[in-house]
Amino acid sequence: MESFLFQASVYLLAAVIAVPLAARLGLGSVLGYLLAGIVIGPVFGFASETSDLQHFAEFGVVMMLFLIGLELEPRALWDMRHRLIGLGGLQIALTTLAVMGGGMLLGLAWAPALAVGLLMALSSTAIVLQTLSEKNLMQTGGGRSAFSVLLTQDIAVIPMLILLPLLAGVAEPVLGLDGSIQRVVNGTHAVADASHGAPMSLVDGLPGWGVTLVTLGAVAAIILGGVYGARPLFRFINAARLPEMFTAVALLIVVGIAFLMLMVGLSPALGTFLAGVVLANSEFRHQLESDIEPFKGLLLGLFFITVGAGIDFGAFLSAPFIILGLALGIMAIKGAVLFGLSLLFGLRGRDKWLFTLSLAQAGEFGFVLISFSVQQNVVTSMLGERLLLVVALSMLITPLLFILYDVLSSRLVDKDDRPADDEIDDEGPVIIAGIGRFGQIVNRLVQSSGFKTVVLDNDLKTIQLMRRFGFKGFFGDPNRPELLHAAGIDKARVLVAAMDDPAAVTKLVAYAKRLRPDLHVVARAHDRQHVYALYQAGADDIVREMFDSSLRAGRYVLENIGLSEYEAAQAQETFFHHDRHTVRELAGLWNPNIPAYDNAPYIERAKELEKDLETALLATLDNKSDAA
Template sequence: MEGFLYQASIYLAAAVIAVPIAARLGLGSVLGYLAAGILIGPVFGLVGHETEELQHFAEFGVVMMLFLIGLELSPKALWDMRHRLLGLGGMQTTITTLAVMVGAMLLDQSWSVALAVGLIFALSSTAIVLQTLSEKGLMQTGGGRSAFSVLLTQDIAVIPILALLPLLALPKPSDMVLADALERPVGEVAHAVSGHHDASFSLVQGLPGWGVTLVTIGAVAAIILTGIYLIAPVFRFIHAARLREMYTALALLIVCGISFVMYLVGLSPALGAFLAGVVLANSEFRHELESDIEPFKGLLLGLFFITVGAGINFAILFGAPFLILGLALLVIVTKGLILYLLGRVFNLRGRDLWLFTLSLAQAGEFGFVLISFSSQQNVVPPALTEILLLVVALTMLITPLLFILYDWLSKRIETIAETHEPDKIDHQGPVIIVGIGRFGQIVNRLVRSAGYSTVVLDHDLQAIQRMRRFGVKGFFGDPTRPELLHAAGLKDAKVLVAAIDDPDAATRLVAFARRERPDLHIIARARDRTHVFRLYQAGANDIVREMFDASLRAGRYVLENIGLSEYEASEMEETFYHHDRHSVRELAALWNPDVPTIKNEPYIARAQELEKELETMLLSQLEESAEVSTTKKRRA
């Protein structure tokens, strides 16, 4: 017990210290976990061989992650991805395997060993890539969806790879190898990866090929039918108990049970969990499952990354540092080049192309499984096994740096590369709307519906093209450039609407327009109160905070449903609105961008005074509304 508590304290302390530091430095949590593992393992020697056993346990975090991803995908969405799954994912796995195989043969490896090495390095890290994409909010981008398609294909490909690897170790002619392989039960091959051969833990061991197929199809069908017909009644039964912890127990039971069934038939537990998630994607209990499993997924994935870092054999690395590091970089460059070319073939461009290329250039956690399995089956020599394990770990360790490179390239692409020439503006109107996102679209529709002409400017070419498909004309170009604003009719316009997303660009736009046209009425979109102050100082007349009006309306609904009448709630809303506009103007005069708000004493003092004024005004308004309501009732 004492040993367990000691080890648990070491792992948790390493994560708590290293991960926040890495996150503050912008390196991401994955690199923090890997660094924590390196520190407590090879550097200080605080943990030992138990990391290998923990790694098998922590791989369950990958299973949970794929279950949660499946919950985000309906079967229709998965069907829509079929071209990327079969085309993009299949081509990446095949071409990468062949490229690495050729490279290994050039390094004097036999064709069978080279093929095994190619299969190992064809796979990428599902855990690192999906975790990082989720953290950075890149999962729904074109590059993120393409990367996910490839990862899902790779996870599926693990099954035939496990069946193929033993064939490479049989010292028989190729025709005999194929005959023996057909006679050998498929379940025995797939089940061997776990290292256990007890028939009690396999439903397919000893069965002929057709029997394995039937049992496997039956297990998958059972998972689908259970998700459709059984989960909902069980959830309702648990709900009747009114015990919050039972929801968590049921969520864990679903994932563990499905994984165990997949294990029994020799399939990937992660693939089974993903399938179950897809089946439950349209369930009313989807969000409950997500909230229950998310904390376990995060902790287990973190533990997995720590064990990867702790398992790096620095003795071998320091024995041949240039060879091993060179091999790791060669794998990343080779896979990156193949991914880049495939991305262009499948019409990925710009940031999406670089995200797809850099995110999948590493080897993956299934590489450890395949290397171990290859060693057991005498496919790969023992001396080469240690080198392969180290190369896989190093590529995973380098992956967070590749995401940092992507962030740098993304900013460069955003600030430099606009290959399209700005449109020639051949139309002018009394209203110029800069920015045609969700905010600008509503403003533009309202003004045009009232019969007034608008000139729309935006630097997003796709947004302009979408508008044109709906018959609304807009002009592409950088709206903060003076010549574009003058071409749009800034000299004669009556109103300018600054609706662009970038707060700094919006402030520069307002300041320039105010210098050029002191009489122009400027309406600006603000992200928050600080941005409101900056826009006031830049010269905006009317400023609309993004969420202010919606929040105010929600507050009015709250008041109506806790006892106030519609009239009283409306009056309170109106009072709050006018007082807030007055407060913002008062505080904008005291706000200093060079002094932190918490240290600006005049600002804080005035803000406290205004808050007391608001409380007094609202109480007075409530009393007046009550008197008016009483008078109306008496007259009635």
């Protein structure tokens, strides 16, 4: 018990220190967990034995795929069939052949080279999906394509486990730790067992057709149970009025399906993903997500820590250049295959690089397949140990590739994706930059009042939709000086900066006021911090996008808790004027290079102004009461 508590304390302390630091440095939580594992494992030796814990932590991957399935309706999964079969299938086949060819050039026989190609064709579902979710990249073209490939890879693990024993018994020369060629036939020293074998099996001893029937029956049971059994079960649990029972039943669904999949020899992650897809249309979907999410996050973090803690730096340091060269070589081969497929399937710009860089590593299923290959005498123990290091090292490098993607994305202009800007042949007294949910209301009001506007937006679909409703607009980036001049900024009286991107709004305001200090600029602000930036940029009128609607909602609250409509309106008016005064005062104390919570003069003045607001509101209401 003491040992368990010590280990738990070490893991949690490492995560609490390393992950926030990595996130604050912009490195992402995954790299933070991996570094935490390296510190408590190879560096200080607090977590030298991680294989058993890693099996438990891998359940986080199972939960993650269940949650992803909940976000996909069956129709959406059917729409992905071409990417699953085409993009995913080609990635596995081409990567396997390319890595196999590289292995044979290094002296491996064809059978172990094929085994290495198969296990290196897989990528890390845990790292990739976690990072895509953190960076809000799942819904991009590159993110959806990466997810399709990962799902295909998880399915492909099953035929790989069937194929690998058929490759046993072939002699294989391997590179020794000193770089020399060694020939080892049917090595018997096994790498630590990382398989997911279940203590019970429903298919042991059955003929091939029996295994198929039982497997199909298990899948059918999951589908039918989700369609017909989930709603009655959740309604029964709901009747108990015990929130913890929802958590219990959510865990039961995931654990039970994972165990059923193990008993029929299938991937637990694949089974829970299928269950999630089936339950995607359920009215209890959001309850399931909220119950599973905390467990998923903790177990995934634990999994990444065990990967970092399990890296054998002693073996790595005995042949660092060989192992690092193998890891980088395999990642380069996978990257080349992925890049070619991205071109073949029409991915461009940022999506192309996201797809290529995110999937270039080996995956957690590689640990399973390597150990299984050693047990089946497909590869030798020496090669297996080296491959384990290559897999772990490639996973450790992956967060750095996402950082590289961020750098490329910030500098990359998707010229291939972007049509040519419209030629602007119109001018007016009002230029509206950005015609989304904010700008369109401004445009309709101004035009309906009889004034001409020139509308600019860099979203072609929005401009096309606007034109279908009879409104004229021009496609182009409002921050391009030549576009602004063509729109008549030299003669315009008012510029409305209403784009969705706060940084783009600030940039436009600053440029417009430098160009024409007399131009009246109305700017859309995302939040109070953005208001300060726009104030310093020179905007004349600043409108927080949620402020007026929130103020109106507050007025309705006051009207329904005892104030008259007139009193609520006066309170709203007082709050409005005081807030405008507050923002102007605090804008002079705001420093974009200092967090607000570290800016003592700003905080002190904000407290004083908040007290002034309370006093002003009480005085307003007292005056109205006396007048009555």
